[in-house]
Amino acid sequence: MITKAQLKRLGREHGTPLFVVDHDALRRNYREFRKYLPRVQAYYAVKANPLPEIVRTLYREGASFDVASMPEFNIVYDNVRATPPRERQDWIWDKIIYANPNKPEETLEELNQYKPLVTFDNAEELHKIRAHAPQAGVVLRLKVPNTGAMVELSSKFGAAPGEAVDLILLAERLGLTCEGLSFHVGSQTTNFENYVQALALCANLFREASDRGYRKMNLLDIGGGFPAPYDDTVKPFRELARTIGRELGRLFPKEIQILAEPGRFLVATACACVSKVIGKAVRDGKPSYYINDGVYHTYSGVIFDHCKYPVRAFRKGPERISAVYGPTCDALDVISMAENLPELERDDLVYSVNIGAYSHASSTYFNGFPPAKVVHVNT
Numbered sequence: 001m002i003t004k005a006q007l008k009r010l011g012r013e014h015g016t017p018l019f020v021v022d023h024d025a026l027r028r029n030y031r032e033f034r035k036y037l038p039r040v041q042a043y044y045a046v047k048a049n050p051l052p053e054i055v056r057t058l059y060r061e062g063a064s065f066d067v068a069s070m071p072e073f074n075i076v077y078d079n080v081r082a083t084p085p086r087e088r089q090d091w092i093w094d095k096i097i098y099a100n101p102n103k104p105e106e107t108l109e110e111l112n113q114y115k116p117l118v119t120f121d122n123a124e125e126l127h128k129i130r131a132h133a134p135q136a137g138v139v140l141r142l143k144v145p146n147t148g149a150m151v152e153l154s155s156k157f158g159a160a161p162g163e164a165v166d167l168i169l170l171a172e173r174l175g176l177t178c179e180g181l182s183f184h185v186g187s188q189t190t191n192f193e194n195y196v197q198a199l200a201l202c203a204n205l206f207r208e209a210s211d212r213g214y215r216k217m218n219l220l221d222i223g224g225g226f227p228a229p230y231d232d233t234v235k236p237f238r239e240l241a242r243t244i245g246r247e248l249g250r251l252f253p254k255e256i257q258i259l260a261e262p263g264r265f266l267v268a269t270a271c272a273c274v275s276k277v278i279g280k281a282v283r284d285g286k287p288s289y290y291i292n293d294g295v296y297h298t299y300s301g302v303i304f305d306h307c308k309y310p311v312r313a314f315r316k317g318p319e320r321i322s323a324v325y326g327p328t329c330d331a332l333d334v335i336s337m338a339e340n341l342p343e344l345e346r347d348d349l350v351y352s353v354n355i356g357a358y359s360h361a362s363s364t365y366f367n368g369f370p371p372a373k374v375v376h377v378n379t
């Protein structure tokens, strides 16, 4: 675990804003996932943090990958580019899922050579896949309850359960093989009941498909959503894993291969950021600090991910409720209106931990400020 003292030293040594990736933590998270869900093949959702070094470390750990675009596919592919063609093809089939239900035609055309496993959730997409990636295996993404998740996904993705088997049979009529079902219970799901309901729904649909003569489904993809321990209100992963493991054992025979697409769980706690106070003011009686990282940059998860990242000081002293702003000219660039901070001075360093997921990944160049510099530790 990277310490506060190390973060401070790295901030001074490399300059700020700085994004620090701890590869020991990545390995630990991956191993924890595998330990508590041994039946589940873990496909790291690259979108959570596509840094090639992160993908590399997880590749070396034996992870599989969920990609959502051709650039993400290529970040993963780089790891096997040099392996013999046959072996590489087997690896891709076994270790990559293209889990974006809506794919551009050009992407499908490029993917087709790899005989990829791809998701879909509507008839239009099936016709597109048939025309542009006929060698693909398909997985039907279902709409499932996302109750209480920090990031809701079911409003945009997933076939309604009532249309599921019709879509599976349509895939077959088009000459495609529907390999199985997938879902996503919403990101940072602390309501474990979402998984229980989604698994029950999938078991019913496996049965309905079989009753209607379709018996080729052999995989179930339980998506992402596994919560990162941002604070102690989040129940330990092993509790969720116990629930999921029990339901999988009860509902799905051993021959059904189980996949998951954890993003946040693997990477959130593996990264921290360090930035610097570049200005200070008292606004409406509140100490207010302007730092050189913000919501257009590493703290982008405040906007896109609905996530909060407490900002901590290295300096000690009596604390007051303070505001922390990013460096850009936009009044939206607010990291927090209420952080407990000691009196800070210009040039003081501040930091946030557990900021590895959906943060650096959605950093922009807005206002001419580039994304934070990245350093890797414990590689």
Ligand SMILES: Cc1ncc(COP(=O)(O)O)c(C=O)c1O
Pocket: 045, 048, 066, 099, 100, 153, 184, 186, 187, 188, 223, 224, 225, 226, 261, 262, 263, 264, 265, 357
């Ligand atoms: C299809 C899909 N799989 C996996 C993930 C990763 O989810 P999480 O980071 O909650 O584990 C996402 C996140 O948006 C997703 O859309």
